[in-house]
Amino acid sequence: MIYTLNAAGFEAKGFSDGTSFWEALRGESPELVLLDIMLPGEDGLRILKRLRSDGNQVPVIMATAKGAEYDKVIGLDLGADDYLAKPFGMMEMVARVKAVLRRTSLPSQSEVLSHSGIQMDTAQHMVTVDGARVEITFKEYELLRKFMENPGRVFTREQLLAGIWGDSYTGETRTVDVHIGTLRTKLGRCGDCIETVRGVGYRLGAEK
Numbered sequence: 001m002i003y004t005l006n007a008a009g010f011e012a013k014g015f016s017d018g019t020s021f022w023e024a025l026r027g028e029s030p031e032l033v034l035l036d037i038m039l040p041g042e043d044g045l046r047i048l049k050r051l052r053s054d055g056n057q058v059p060v061i062m063a064t065a066k067g068a069e070y071d072k073v074i075g076l077d078l079g080a081d082d083y084l085a086k087p088f089g090m091m092e093m094v095a096r097v098k099a100v101l102r103r104t105s106l107p108s109q110s111e112v113l114s115h116s117g118i119q120m121d122t123a124q125h126m127v128t129v130d131g132a133r134v135e136i137t138f139k140e141y142e143l144l145r146k147f148m149e150n151p152g153r154v155f156t157r158e159q160l161l162a163g164i165w166g167d168s169y170t171g172e173t174r175t176v177d178v179h180i181g182t183l184r185t186k187l188g189r190c191g192d193c194i195e196t197v198r199g200v201g202y203r204l205g206a207e208k
Helices: 002-007 018-025 044-053 069-078 090-104 138-149 157-165 174-186 188-193
Strands: 033-036 060-065 082-086 112-115 118-121 126-129 132-134 194-197 201-204
Touching: 002 090, 018 044, 033 044, 044 060, 044 069, 060 069, 060 090, 069 082, 069 174, 082 090, 112 138, 118 138, 126 188, 138 157, 138 174, 138 201, 157 174, 157 201, 174 188, 174 194, 188 194
Parallel strands: 033 060, 060 082
Antiparallel strands: 112 118, 118 126, 126 132, 194 201
16 A cells, blocks of 8 residues: 555555554644554544544545445544545555545635634634634534535535535435534534525525
8 A cells, every 4th residue: 555655656654553653643744644444452433533633634534344334434423534445446545545635635825704703714724703713623614614605505415425525425414414513513603504404405594
């Protein structure tokens, strides 16, 4: 895997366990992490949860056992950006890495989106509510950004899955519901700006 990624033009490093990974992370910030769930000691899901709880929003691709739907759903709910089912081909791995990097690359110019006390700085990847910074996961950020760029527009769960999790994700649409729920909670008094449209999906309601 390391050889293939380096040959494809990436600078890749490998770690056999969580301890060596955390040590390396203290010295440098990767653009993407390819994370196996099955690791000695601290498993991949625990590492992902720790990353996100520390506020680290580096894109993560989870490597899961074939057919392990539960691990895929849990990983995506914790903030993973994509997954690879083992065994997978090296070219598929490279394609997924490139796709996630394209999807998660930040714009070079700053744009500030505002709605009902919520402010989003797309260059700094920062969200505030009434001036106070709110820590949200990458998926929550992308959901909120889609809503704030399209106020009033109704998105189905399927549209949100395809646009944010990617066409390769085959899990249940409840993943969207889980992320909407946590996003609303983190937005506090502004959480109810994200409205449920019964039988359809979600939208950002009118300014309050």
